[in-house]
Structure formats: C-alpha cells, structure tokens
Amino acid sequence: MSTEEFLMRYIYFALIVLSSSLGALQYLIPDDHPAKALLDEITATKKYSVFHDMETMTKAGFEYADAQPTTGIIVTRHPRLPGYIIKAYLDTQKYYSGRSEDYYWEKRAEGARLIQQAIDDYGFEHLLKVPQKWIYELPSAKSVKLPKNCYPKRSILIEDDMDIVSDEENRALWASPQATHELLYALHTVITKYRFRDCAKPANCPFSDDGRVALVDTQSFYKKKIGYSKLTKFLIPSMQQYWKSLSHVGVEGDQLIP
Numbered sequence: 134m135s136t137e138e139f140l141m142r143y144i145y146f147a148l149i150v151l152s153s154s155l156g157a158l159q160y161l162i163p164d165d166h167p168a169k170a171l172l173d174e175i176t177a178t179k180k181y182s183v184f185h186d187m188e189t190m191t192k193a194g195f196e197y198a199d200a201q202p203t204t205g206i207i208v209t210r211h212p213r214l215p216g217y218i219i220k221a222y223l224d225t226q227k228y229y230s231g232r233s234e235d236y237y238w239e240k241r242a243e244g245a246r247l248i249q250q251a252i253d254d255y256g257f258e259h260l261l262k263v264p265q266k267w268i269y270e271l272p273s274a275k276s277v278k279l280p281k282n283c284y285p286k287r288s289i290l291i292e293d294d295m296d297i298v299s300d301e302e303n304r305a306l307w308a309s310p311q312a313t314h315e316l317l318y319a320l321h322t323v324i325t326k327y328r329f330r331d332c333a334k335p336a337n338c339p340f341s342d343d344g345r346v347a348l349v350d351t352q353s354f355y356k357k358k359i360g361y362s363k364l365t366k367f368l369i370p371s372m373q374q375y376w377k378s379l380s381h382v383g384v385e386g387d388q389l390i391p
C-alpha cells in the first residue's frame with residue numbers, strides 16, 4: 134500500500150469514528166438537566182460501577198427489576214429521581230447482539246426524537262406522547278479489574294417516566310372505546326412514517342394516566358417490516374377491521390396515501 138493510500142484510509146476511518154461519536158454527543162444528558170447532578174451523586178462509586186450487578190444496583194437505591202425478555206435491558210426507578218426511569222445493562226450481562234450498550238442508547242434516543250418530530254408534524258400531541266431520552270455516562274470505574282465473565286458498561290439511559298397504566302389495564306383499554314379511529318390513525322401514521330418495527334405491540338404503546346398513548350420502545354426504526362399485527366388481536370372486531378385497512382396505507386412526506 135502506498136503512503137498516500139494509507140493516509141486516505143486512515144482519514145476515512147478517522148472520519149467514521151468521529152461522525153459516530155459526534156452522533157452520540159447530541160444525546161448526552163445536558164449539565165443543566167434536573168436529574169444530572171443527582172445521577173452524579175447516586176452513581177458515584179469507589180469500587181465497581183453502581184450498575185455492576187443487581188446487588189450493587191439495589192444497594193444504590195434503584196428498584197429491583199428483572200431483565201426484559203428480548204433485549205435484556207433493566208428498566209428501573211430511583212426514589213431520588215421521581216418522574217424518570219432508567220434503562221441499563223449490568224456488567225454481569227453480555228452485550229446484546231454483540232453490540233455495546235451505547236449503540237442501543239443512541240438508537241433509542243434517536244428513535245424518540247423521530248417520534249416527537251412526527252407527533253409535532255401531524256399534530257397528534259393530544260393522542261400520543263414519547264419520552265425524552267438521554268445518555269448518562271457512568272463515572273469511570275476506578276481501575277478495578279472486573280471478575281471473569283463480566284462486560285463493562287459505560288453508560289445508562291434516562292427517560293421521562295410516561296406514567297403508564299398496568300399491563301392488564303392497557304389491554305382492557307385497547308379493547309375499549311378509548312381505542313378510537315383517530316388514535317389508531319395517529320399511531321399508524323407515526324410508526325409508518327419512520328418504519329418503527331415494534332411500536333404496535335401493546336407493551337410498547339401503553340395508555341398512560343393522562344389518557345394518551347405513550348411510545349416507550351423506540352429502538353427499531355427504518356425497518357423493512359413493521360409489526361402492525363401485534364396490536365390487532367387486542368382490538369374489538371370493528372377496530373381490527375379498521376386497523377387492518379390502515380395497514381395498506383403509506384405515508385409520503387406529510388401526505389397519507391390511500
């Protein structure tokens with residue numbers, strides 16, 4: 134390889150690394166975020182990270198939570214952080230699909246911004262909402278060697294708590310008059326616009342205390358296949374028909390195309 138070729142390759146890879154880290158920067162929690170200073174206090178540690186394992190996590194005051202069935206994330210809350218939920222992977226957990234947690238936090242934060250954009254563009258604020266999501270970098274572990282079979286995690290995700298109803302209540306609401314034509318149309322439009330794969334699964338689009346549906350799972354977008362059918366069986370028959378009829382509607386720009 135000539136020196137020129139080598140330099141070109143070096144610059145190319147440096148640009149890729151730079152653009153990916155700049156991408157993540159925009160989702161880093163701002164210093165003036167109400168939870169930032171508290172998180173600094175709560176996650177300050179002398180030995181292992183607070184998110185080393187379930188014991189260190191609960192000792193630091195976070196609620197115990199089982200890992201989510203597919204992605205394995207831990208969704209937890211802290212009494213000193215009312216109004217927020219935390220998504221984390223522990224050092225004792227493997228990297229999901231072999232990618233570091235930062236990759237997924239960035240996806241989730243970006244997906245949330247896309248959804249907010251669609252809600253604003255179409256004027257669906259009265260029907261749908263989405264949490265703001267920020268990446269919080271954990272204080273670097275104090276050069277402690279991790280035990281075998283551990284996978285160091287450098288960051289967590291903090292989101293607005295959407296005050297969602299219980300699973301049972303949510304399923305009942307999707308089968309009730311609260312699941313209106315207008316709501317289904319809005320949900321369909323938003324998830325189609327940015328091709329969100331999993332947002333029609335009731336656990337990912339739960340009703341909340343203020344009556345709106347919250348889109349909480351924002352990781353998978355620009356996907357070829359969209360799981361519209363995950364909602365269908367929860368709706369009453371006439372709404373199932375309406376939902377299915379929408380499934381053939383496309384979105385282009387600001388226009389819904391029948």
Ligand SMILES: Nc1ncnc2c1ncn2[C@@H]1O[C@H](COP(=O)(O)OP(=O)(O)OP(=O)(O)O)[C@@H](O)[C@H]1O
Pocket residue numbers: 201202203204205206208218264292293294295296297336337349350351
């Ligand atoms: N911002 C939020 N506010 C309130 N509850 C939330 C929020 N985010 C997530 N949850 C709750 O946590 C659950 C899991 O979160 P999420 O859907 O993001 O994880 P997941 O990646 O789907 O996990 P898996 O796919 O493994 O089930 C949600 O179904 C919801 O009940």
Ligand SMILES: [Mg+2]
Pocket residue numbers: 336337350
């Ligand atoms: Mg989910």
